[in-house]
Amino acid sequence: MVTPLEEAFPGLAKGGYRVTSPRDDDYNCIAWAAGETRAWWWPGRDAEREYWPPGVPRERMRGAFVAAFASLGYAACEGEGPEAGYEKIALFADADGRPTHAARQLPSGRWTSKLGVAEDIEHDLHDLEGVIYGAVVLVMKRAARTAADGGA
């Protein structure tokens, strides 16, 4: 039986994913990729509704998302495989290049995503590609955070 999640993201239908949290309207994919669960991050034109890092252009352009993650120490990189000592995020965009989604790599090399207001899932990176999120257009990495500098 195909679940609503698999119907929305057919790449998940092969079964290589698992739901890791209940639905939560309080945070979204960009926040989750940034390691945040207490805010809704998006560069919407209506600044009173959504958080966006101060000083980063408030526009739905790839450059604005790159700048947002750069403000957290990420830089664009080649390769989506896991690298010891680094953590990675991946940015998705639609056919017009407009960002739609971000995922964060887990130490195992798999990826974690918050799906809008819906669940968090663990998945293979490209299994979320399709009509809703488009395709992965960029991977960024930073040195892995430790407990001392606020990381896990």
Next chain:
Amino acid sequence: MATTPVRTTPGTPAETVEEGFRRLAAAWHRDTDYLSSMEDAASHPAYQEIIRLGPEVVPLLLRDLEANHTHWFAALKAITGAWPAPASAAGNIPKMAEAWLRWAKDNGYQW
């Protein structure tokens, strides 16, 4: 509970505001739950139709906002003309919801 009919199709019973809200909200959730852009979600036809239900739908929006933190902020603003959440709360959904619910109580809404 709202009882005003919002849709009358020949041969079918009239729909109350609450029934209309539930039908439209279900369609909206189905089509937009995976999106991160509140602007995209609020521009969905079902969301816009909920706004057109007018002041009678406000208690239903408040009830859902309180219970689920559903993003009815744009609809509440469109219908009431208010925006009670401080700028410092932008993106903090619990704080935005709290500000709206406090404002609603202060302005006599019951839900």
